[in-house]
Amino acid sequence: xxxxxxxxxxxxxxxxxxxxxxxxxxxxxxxxxxxxxxxxxxxxxxxxxxxxxxxxxxxxxxxxxxxxxxxxxxxxxxxxxxxxxxxxxxxxxx
Amino acid sequence: xxxxxxxxxxxxxxxxxxxxxxxxxxxxxxxxxxxxxxxxxxxxxxxxxxxxxxxxxxxxxxxxxxxxxxxxxxxxxxxxxxxxxxxxxxxxxxxxxxxxxxxxxxxxxxxxxxxxxxxxxxxxxxxxxxxxxxxxxxxxxxxxxxxxxxxxxxxxxxxxxxxxxxxxxxxxxxxxxxxxxxxxxxxxxxxxxxxxxxxxxxxxxxxxxxxxxxxxxxxxxxxxxxxxxxxxxxxxxxxxxxxxx
Numbered sequence: 001x002x003x004x005x006x007x008x009x010x011x012x013x014x015x016x017x018x019x020x021x022x023x024x025x026x027x028x029x030x031x032x033x034x035x036x037x038x039x040x041x042x043x044x045x046x047x048x049x050x051x052x053x054x055x056x057x058x059x060x061x062x063x064x065x066x067x068x069x070x071x072x073x074x075x076x077x078x079x080x081x082x083x084x085x086x087x088x089x090x091x092x093x094x
Numbered sequence: 095x096x097x098x099x100x101x102x103x104x105x106x107x108x109x110x111x112x113x114x115x116x117x118x119x120x121x122x123x124x125x126x127x128x129x130x131x132x133x134x135x136x137x138x139x140x141x142x143x144x145x146x147x148x149x150x151x152x153x154x155x156x157x158x159x160x161x162x163x164x165x166x167x168x169x170x171x172x173x174x175x176x177x178x179x180x181x182x183x184x185x186x187x188x189x190x191x192x193x194x195x196x197x198x199x200x201x202x203x204x205x206x207x208x209x210x211x212x213x214x215x216x217x218x219x220x221x222x223x224x225x226x227x228x229x230x231x232x233x234x235x236x237x238x239x240x241x242x243x244x245x246x247x248x249x250x251x252x253x254x255x256x257x258x259x260x261x262x263x264x265x266x267x268x269x270x271x272x273x274x275x276x277x278x279x280x281x282x283x284x285x286x287x288x289x290x291x292x293x294x295x296x297x298x299x300x301x302x303x304x305x306x307x308x309x310x311x312x313x314x315x316x317x318x319x320x321x322x323x324x325x326x327x328x329x330x331x332x333x334x335x336x337x338x339x
Contacts, residue, residue: 015339016304020275024220040220042243042273044306049229091302094282094311094318 003036005029009065010040018084019075021045023068047076047084056085218245220273224256227270227307230263230323236330243273248339250274255332262327266320269299269331270307277338278304284337291331297321301337308335 010026027039045064048056058081061069105111113120122128154163161167161175170176179185186193194200200215202208222241226232240255256269276284286299286308298311298318310321 015275016278018304020306022274024218040218042220042222043271044273044275046306049227051229087304091305094300094309094320 001032003029003031009067012068012071014071014075018046018087019080021068021072021075023064045072047072047081050085050088054085054089056081056088214247216245216247219243222252222254222273223271224254224269225271227268228263228265228323230261230265232259232261232263232323234258234269240332245274245339248277250335250337250339252335252337253333254335255330257330258323258326258328260328261323263323265323267310267323267326268302268307269309270305272301272306272308272335272337274339275306276301276303282309284335286333286335288331288333291329291333293321293326293329293331299333299335301335 006028008026008028009023011022011024013022013024014020015022022042022044025041025043027041028035029037045059045061045068048058051057059072061072064072103111157163157169159169159173159175163175166178167175168178182195182199184193184195185191198215200213202212203214205212220243222243224234224237224241226234234256236255236257241253243250243252245251250273252273254269258267280303282300282303284301284303286301288297288299291297294312296312298313299308300311301308310326311318312321313319
């Protein structure tokens with residue numbers, strides 16, 4: 001009888017015009033290969049953040065799962081980054 | 095009553111033997127066995143109008159119907175074995191939960207024709223981690239074990255606790271890491287409700303449309319101002335974010 005716990009990338013969803021990447025990480029507890037429980041944790045990745053000069057700083061992906069990195073790199077084109085930078089700059093307005 | 099004892103009745107000519115005439119009744123007494131096991135007896139359609147078959151003698155194998163006969167199917171009125179329940183839905187084994195084969199399947203509520211605005215096709219519970227989205231690179235505390243979400247359709251309800259570190263940074267305070275991207279719209283509308291906070295009374299927060307963070311606001315009664323990180327240095331916030339995706 002072996003109890004194991006592992007994390008899996010449950011979902012990778014690309015949403016919105018700025019191609020936010022929504023990642024669901026599943027923590028799965030199994031006994032002899034049979035799933036006992038599954039818990040979700042979510043985070044969302046945008047293509048960047050603004051610095052003090054309103055330049056877009058690319059999001060660092062090194063800690064992300066390889067599948068997540070691949071999706072981000074595929075959808076975050078320069079035109080998406082440019083549009084997102086403009087959007088973020090306008091966000092300072094309440 | 096006259097009695098004829100014979101071992102075999104055969105036609106004198108041809109292949110037909112006629113018993114009696116129209117209106118005659120032939121009685122088979124109780125206990126008599128008609129043994130047809132070595133032959134096939136064909137009863138013309140409509141010829142049996144009153145028969146009693148012994149209980150538990152009709153087997154499923156005797157039924158002629160299309161489709162697959164097994165533990166998951168039933169016999170429909172059109173003589174077809176079909177899957178039990180709704181097409182594409184199962185009962186999740188012994189749990190009896192309604193489970194669709196397609197993860198994108200849902201239920202239309204309040205309509206009798208498929209209307210996208212009435213389709214409930216998403217539900218999820220989980221946890222999330224608030225992060226500093228102000229650009230100052232702050233690390234929050236007290237987030238672990240306190241931040242959960244439930245998504246029902248396009249509405250997200252995310253609870254949180256965030257304690258700001260000591261900071262003198264002037265960046266406008268943004269708490270990011272929301273579990274889903276907020277809906278894009280003209281202005282920010284979706285609110286944060288604080289259950290408890292130790293900054294100034296009347297502190298507000300609003301979700302950034304099209305983004306995954308919310309920003310802190312205060313008002314003097316006529317104008318609204320963003321709150322810099324330095325103002326909420328060391329402050330503790332607990333509450334719930336409700337927003338649309």
